[in-house]
Amino acid sequence: MTQLITEREAADQLLAADNILLLAHQYPDGDTVGSNYALCLALRAMGKQVRVLCGDPIPERFDYITEGVEMPDFEPDFICAVDVADPTLLGPAVEAQYGSRVDLCIDHHSTNVGYAAATCVDATCAAVAMVVRRLIALLGIDLTPAIAACIYTGIATDSGCFKYLNADATAHRMAADCIEAGAPYDMINRVNFDIKSRARIELERLALEGMEFHHHGRVAVMPITNEMIAHSGATENDLEGMTPIPRQIEGVWVGITLRQKADGNYKISVRTGTHVDATAICTLLGGGGHVRAAGCTVEGTLAEAKAAILAATEQAIPRIVTS
């Protein structure tokens, strides 16, 4: 059982520690990268030996965070995971080596499973970068332009560039502090929200071409097949952020993305607007998730996967079926 601790207590643990290993989650996003690097830079400014470890390579778009920050190897005395709700999210190699001996976990997921000796979690924060920013203040370290860039990246990426419900007043005020401290927010926003690869553009075109509407446009189904992925030349990175597309169409209650996996089966993502429960649909096919975003996996051809998820949708949301 983990001990739930305050930010002051977490800061005191970090103050007392040295030879610190920070752990990011696999498939690294802006929040886990930004938060780990921000904490690393702050702790190094105090003269501590610190490094960041991630189970996957950090995507190139975060070069502005990682460039010039050396990560020399050393035997850690203190292990701190940041933005990692469950040790399996470290990826198999990092989990095997460090998963059972994490001293401190800093997080913003209410679903944190409590695997670390001590856990400091604030689920009201849009990004764990907001928790980290407060910890850095408690450590007595100022926001440098580099740290501010890291914190801003976490807040902006986890809030869809301030578009989602979690972009509350606190998130905006903390972003303002980062901008004032010298975060190059214009470049960060361009890199994270503006630039798409040619492969991604082509994949979007193919996916839109394959989009189908059902039940008077209330259900939109978008396929992403291995053939489309191969034809477009899209990488895993290019596939990020495709699942919201069907739900963003006017009049759509249920947006469904069918993503073919390497084994040929389909990973299905369901996104819903107000008043429709995505989990109710996906649990019928053995999946789960949140009210507005859920998922499941279906075996079979595209036609079979489509039929299965449409049947589940009709069963879970009978009022979607109108004459």
Place this chain on the structure above:
Amino acid sequence: MTQLITEREAADQLLAADNILLLAHQYPDGDTVGSNYALCLALRAMGKQVRVLCGDPIPERFDYITEGVEMPDFEPDFICAVDVADPTLLGPAVEAQYGSRVDLCIDHHSTNVGYAAATCVDATCAAVAMVVRRLIALLGIDLTPAIAACIYTGIATDSGCFKYLNADATAHRMAADCIEAGAPYDMINRVNFDIKSRARIELERLALEGMEFHHHGRVAVMPITNEMIAHSGATENDLEGMTPIPRQIEGVWVGITLRQKADGNYKISVRTGTHVDATAICTLLGGGGHVRAAGCTVEGTLAEAKAAILAATEQAIPRIVTS
């Protein structure tokens, strides 16, 4: 010649006035609608008779601002234009009736031509809604949820949901104040940044299908023909925000959109990244604009328009031509 006045002086003019007509610009966007309605609500809270006039119908997506706000007709004693840099932007009918007798113009465009008796302009503001918010404070009126929704709309829409360079610390802090005052920012962001019509999705697909790359992918050309518009069923509203698409592609220096007009000729929009001057390209074809966004009109077929803008690009930016 207009008199440039401070926000305090502008607030004093509004305090002294009654029977106030507020003017929005034609092709109304979130900033002109939000700012005019915010000022209208604040002045009405002081017991004044006020109405907002716009040369075009206000788009349905702003129903959350306009619904329930009656606009009874009356003979104005004081005319105030908000977010209108030039009287021609009022549209021909409103300009003819009121363009030469505007008492006060509240603006954030450095290019304001100074047509009003008095002008209160702050070009450092991302949105004129930020100027209006400060004026409302000077009038002694609190941010109600309805006023906060208007101000938030102006800031968010004029900053691309906090993505552009103008989304500075001040913009974020004022957005935070609006959220705290009860602006339904989640709904506002969904309406303005998330939902696309089916026609728009189809038009994007067709436009992406027609996209061409030149000069090793440094130049992207996207056509939007009348045939595509007709086939997709897109309205004028659906065409908004298409022009950034080609420039958002990785590696593209110059993003060109060729939009066919009703008369068959092409309105060309050029968007550029850092280090390429869009105006230098468009002035060669009789157009103009800003460094990163410029435009011109070309007569002829799609092939002719494409050839003309590509030749102008090569002439203006010779280093774009590589073997």
